[in-house]
Amino acid sequence: MATETEFVHPYIPRNLNLPDYVPVALSQSAIVSVYGIASVLVVSFMWILSGRFHKMSKVDRLLMCWWIFTGLTHIVLEGYFVFSPEFYKKKTPFYLAEVWKEYSKGDSRYAGRDSGVVAVEGITAVLEGPACLLAVYAIATKKSYRYILQVAISLGQLYGTLVYFITSILDGDNFAASDFYYYAYYVFANGWWVLIPGIIIIHCWKKICAAILLDQKKAKTG
Amino acid sequence: MATETEFVHPYIPRNLNLPDYVPVALSQSAIVSVYGIASVLVVSFMWILSGRFHKMSKVDRLLMCWWIFTGLTHIVLEGYFVFSPEFYKKKTPFYLAEVWKEYSKGDSRYAGRDSGVVAVEGITAVLEGPACLLAVYAIATKKSYRYILQVAISLGQLYGTLVYFITSILDGDNFAASDFYYYAYYVFANGWWVLIPGIIIIHCWKKICAAILLDQKKAKTG
Numbered sequence: 001m002a003t004e005t006e007f008v009h010p011y012i013p014r015n016l017n018l019p020d021y022v023p024v025a026l027s028q029s030a031i032v033s034v035y036g037i038a039s040v041l042v043v044s045f046m047w048i049l050s051g052r053f054h055k056m057s058k059v060d061r062l063l064m065c066w067w068i069f070t071g072l073t074h075i076v077l078e079g080y081f082v083f084s085p086e087f088y089k090k091k092t093p094f095y096l097a098e099v100w101k102e103y104s105k106g107d108s109r110y111a112g113r114d115s116g117v118v119a120v121e122g123i124t125a126v127l128e129g130p131a132c133l134l135a136v137y138a139i140a141t142k143k144s145y146r147y148i149l150q151v152a153i154s155l156g157q158l159y160g161t162l163v164y165f166i167t168s169i170l171d172g173d174n175f176a177a178s179d180f181y182y183y184a185y186y187v188f189a190n191g192w193w194v195l196i197p198g199i200i201i202i203h204c205w206k207k208i209c210a211a212i213l214l215d216q217k218k219a220k221t222g
Numbered sequence: 223m224a225t226e227t228e229f230v231h232p233y234i235p236r237n238l239n240l241p242d243y244v245p246v247a248l249s250q251s252a253i254v255s256v257y258g259i260a261s262v263l264v265v266s267f268m269w270i271l272s273g274r275f276h277k278m279s280k281v282d283r284l285l286m287c288w289w290i291f292t293g294l295t296h297i298v299l300e301g302y303f304v305f306s307p308e309f310y311k312k313k314t315p316f317y318l319a320e321v322w323k324e325y326s327k328g329d330s331r332y333a334g335r336d337s338g339v340v341a342v343e344g345i346t347a348v349l350e351g352p353a354c355l356l357a358v359y360a361i362a363t364k365k366s367y368r369y370i371l372q373v374a375i376s377l378g379q380l381y382g383t384l385v386y387f388i389t390s391i392l393d394g395d396n397f398a399a400s401d402f403y404y405y406a407y408y409v410f411a412n413g414w415w416v417l418i419p420g421i422i423i424i425h426c427w428k429k430i431c432a433a434i435l436l437d438q439k440k441a442k443t444g
Binding site for chain 1: 377382436
């Protein structure tokens, strides 16, 4: 006699096998709000802190806000996913598990532990996350490697997102529970990690080229 | 009554389904020799050509040789793979199909069209390949973007190789027909695309940091 209830998961494809799945307990608005409020707090803290630095431009302060936000997202949220293959079995509501149970409605490859998704998230959480925090420090202290570091991380984010989207298309692009989740979670949420790294790459690329050009001119004249 | 012979493929896992598979026709030494000789010709051509340029350092000449070699490998070899999902069915020996029939002995995910492998190879062939040729041009004409471009491509190659190895481990690391193919094709051949991009990143990273530092000093004193 079965003493435990077997829950039916809400993910697509329907035949995705998730034994001992436990449904998400928090509401969508609660999950999104916690992430939103935590992010606003972190960004505000960084904006105020960076304002106390001597001669810090508004652009650099904005960049520091982005790097602390994306770095903590990589380390905390994505780091939890990478090292918690059984998050969908969590019985007591644990916020980080709730996030991925909810996000899997937009892309069930997270619950399904697709190797492409885990590989990209692993690189993002373990290598790029700490590198983002290093970028905050590098900008604050005007290290000479601050531009190339920002290009390196942003390219990694773009490459990861590209692999993430291409593998989905190659595997049939059928991992969202509905059009709403497809556009809200899969397209919109990830879109930021294409747009912002793209802008940062252009910004830092120009700075680097200008410095190299100056260097060349100096070598010629001097 | 079946009029055609069904061939048994040599790949691991044994249950990999490859309908209409046709065995590799060229010998391993023939396949490797053609790639080796073609590469030596391309590299020699670039070494001689770059020697005719004014004030070209030996390091830059070596870099141009690497970029033309790896760029053509990405575009021709990997480009063929990306756009030829049925290469393993080729009946008449066609060199590029033979390469991938042979390489699949080291990693059957190529014949099996694993989405992670196709995504990485797609980015490599379509974006990085042409970018490598641009790097040859950028070094030859001393463009100010030559260092950051080389870092960008090398990081892409490293990221791709990392995804390639991690997805294999996550999926059980059982795609080689024997230990020989595992080490010769999968580990040794790919190892070069970790080692050389790594060295190039360090080289260009230093150049960029030095230029930024000089730029900062000039801004302070001037």
